[in-house]
Amino acid sequence: MSTALHPKLALFEEGDAATLLPVVDHYCGVEARMLKSLELQGELGPVFDITLDCEDGAPIGGEAEHMQLVLSLLNDPQLNRHGRVGVRVHPFDHPAFEADVDALIQSGGERLAYLMLPKPRQLADVQAGCAFIDAALQRHGTAKPLPIHTLIETHGALQDVRAIAAHPRIESLSFGLMDFVSAHRGAIPRSAMTLEGQFSHPLVVRAKLEIAAAAHAHGKTPSHCVVTEFKSVSSIEAAASRAAREFGYTRMWSIHPSQIQPIIEAFAPSVAEIDEAIAIVQAAQAAQWAPIQYRDTLHDRASYRYFWQVLERAHRTGQTLPKEVCRAYFDAC
Template sequence: MIPARLERSQLYVPAHRWHMIEKAVTSPADAVVLDLEDAVPLEEKIRARANVIRALTGLEFGGRLRVVRMNGLDTPFAYRDLTEVMEAAGERLDLLMLPKANAARDVQFVETLLTQVEAAQGSSQATGVEVQIETVAGVLNVREIAAASPRLEALIFGPGDFAASAQMPIEHIGERGAYDADYPGDRWHHAMQSIVLAARAHGLRCLDGPYAPLDNPDGLARMTRIARGLGFDGKQCIHPRQLDVVNAAFSQTPEEVAHAQAVVAALHEAEETGRGAVSLEGRMVDAANIRMAQVTLHRYAQERRTL
């Protein structure tokens, strides 16, 4: 059973920047991602790994999910990222993030290593895994990736690396620019919807990737609304100033909650009176409406627990 975790927002923190880690663990983020991959220069990789262990064992995250993004499996750092962090602080880690997952075997390799380390440590905790879908191969194989491991909890879209893999020109990561204005549709729709559908088919969460421009809150808000409209649960952030916009966009509005409560109340009334049909304000309520209302109230309950 996949844990019911609230991940409206993930805040990336370069793991070699200790002062940024200290600030992140008091931020409004639902999850703090201690990043060992792209945000860390090669010469800082080893020190960053030590900082991750120091943070997990020494800092109070205040209910925020503790996530570590390891380096990719095509690098010389991945194996030691996993084993050193898990051996020293595995009991304090909620989720391990694998970047650039290309196939199911990548997830299964990580699963095997995690199982080995946990067995050696005598740990009863099974650390969850999140994977980033950010290559052409990853998008083409996303169905198999989503079914690869019972540890898997979330699929995450990585627009920057995906654009590079597909040789799609972009101006800023996560932003719609001139090339998008010329295209008669949404250039990113196939990749993003594929990730959402694969995640939902296997009961996983799905998150959109980051929005790079920090001086365009309107652009961030628009891209966040698009992601929610496609069915994503949350979005990654690269700066604390983005968190309020993202959290708000992926939270249930008072109007949505009130409508969901009314739908569920109408269902209960129909059940109590023996009526087969459910109606609300003169309109028929079908099974899809009821399921959506239940999802809304479940997410609202999760959000209330974080207050």
């Protein structure tokens, strides 16, 4: 098996496979929560990302002091040991946007996993924001590529979502539920922000589906919005499961450390799914990726891609895989 062509080479054209990100994007803006989250990431490993929040996390008038705190955490080699820490800056039209970007790239550019751009009103905001970021990278001589994530939470951004997803600097699209509902000026009821309502109100469902479809069409990662009922494990598990299995999201926000593990578990494939995927991928590889029959069902390269992606998701969520699978496909587990 180790000498056969790897699934990534056999099943995908160059540039065809999407960038794989951890399934959880954990947001925190208060110092105690940021420290706790970084310590938890150190224990669990890079199975979730951390986004340090300079938008909602910074007190009005205290943006510069908050930035210094964020930089101290970002640049701490013990706290940010896995290199999977990003930062949400202020919106492009906010007076603090340029200062945020410049400070982060100047003092922490080599340690940043990504930057999150919130509240673009249209494609032009994303283009201008990315252009400023790229100019800052060049100005400060930062060689490390810096992926850009963005929030779709305004009418204009949703209207331009396919063009935003197509932008070459964008790695991930997130849905901003609260701001999206608020943008309707009371036309969408508060219930649409609840666990049940956000999966049933037609305008919210439409937005979620358009974002997921646009992201997948351009090989980007769709990231599902928060669930505010953070004390209910069953609520977060139910929401994460629906986001992954009904709405096509491959990543989800958490806003409390207690939400991280339930989201990981909900996004992880089951043991039965993993076992089936291993059997089919191994049989396909042994057949040099020609069509095979497995348990009275025919499979070819189209279904092989699906089962390989099941294995990738298992690895990305920290599931236990057989040693031979780890050695053959993932170097190590």
